[in-house]
Amino acid sequence: MWLVAFIVCLVLSGLTAFPLVHELHWAEDLLRSSASPVPEHFPALMEWITKVRVGLDEADAKHPFVLYGTDWLAFAHLVIAVAFYGPYRDPVRNIWVIEFGMIACAGIIPLALICGPIRDIPFWWSVIDMSFGVFGVIPLLVVRRMIKRLEALERTPLPEPAPTAAAAG
Numbered sequence: 001m002w003l004v005a006f007i008v009c010l011v012l013s014g015l016t017a018f019p020l021v022h023e024l025h026w027a028e029d030l031l032r033s034s035a036s037p038v039p040e041h042f043p044a045l046m047e048w049i050t051k052v053r054v055g056l057d058e059a060d061a062k063h064p065f066v067l068y069g070t071d072w073l074a075f076a077h078l079v080i081a082v083a084f085y086g087p088y089r090d091p092v093r094n095i096w097v098i099e100f101g102m103i104a105c106a107g108i109i110p111l112a113l114i115c116g117p118i119r120d121i122p123f124w125w126s127v128i129d130m131s132f133g134v135f136g137v138i139p140l141l142v143v144r145r146m147i148k149r150l151e152a153l154e155r156t157p158l159p160e161p162a163p164t165a166a167a168a169g
Helices: 002-015 020-032 043-062 064-083 085-089 095-118 123-155
Strands: none
Touching: 002 064, 002 085, 002 123, 020 043, 020 064, 043 064, 064 085, 064 095, 085 095, 095 123
């Protein structure tokens, strides 16, 4: 269940990276709606969403090839999700995929801390990005622990059957 949830989240994350321009319009409209507390209580978030939406609109209108990078980001999420089918099918043999995922989750933190300031990303947004690594590693830790238990069970020799009366006579 943990592994399936992780795969589903990777797929959803990938699929949502394709329509970024439209998603930002929807998000901004939703956040600006009269029912939303965001403009009043979280003005920095509203400003950031608007800035990102404007940037994506300009890139889409003037330089659409730049958005091709987000298409590759989406594709990478989908490909990585496929890799996690290996541990689903044969967990002990493919534990390395789980460990690879854990390393990738850990790598999110230095990436956000180094590239965030270089790309002029607000620190609070980098914290949100880092949370994907922190929360993403949790199901992988659970799955790895379960695989280690399964591996130990597979290595434990079965006891010899007790001789029966028919075998003795």
